[in-house]
Amino acid sequence: MSLKLFDLTGRTALITGSSRGLGRAMAEGLAACGAKVVLNGSNEARLAQSVDEMRAAGFAAEGACFDVTNETAICTAFDRFDAEGLEIDILANIPGIQFRKPMLELDTADWQRDIDVNLTSAFVIGREAAKRMA
Secondary structure (H helix, E strand, C coil): CCHHHHCCCCCEEEEECCCCHHHHHHHHHHHHCCCEEEEEECCHHHHHHHHHHHHHCCCCEEEEECCCCCHHHHHHHHHHHHHCCCCCCEEEECCCCCCCCCHHHCCHHHHHHHHHHHHHHHHHHHHHHHHHHC
């Protein structure tokens, strides 16, 4: 497959949940197509290691450590992007969790955490990104 058909040179992608797993693979794919990638995770050490590995592979990468369920932290991250002149024009919301329990064993706190990670985070991050793209 030719990556020339999917050239993202000059574009910047924020990939939430990208310090490992599927998000990391998505970040590597976008970077391989020429995008600068902003990796995200809530574990600062793991995020820093991922950014270092991406840079060592020759990719333009940086990190943004914040919890995707914390609206204040999300807004602070986007304020930092603005202050640094970092324009996010590709957004991939990757975080996701699930509780492998029967419904009768699932408590309301688990349910709310699921909603916050899987739905609310994508809404808040998407809203903050869209404000800057308008």
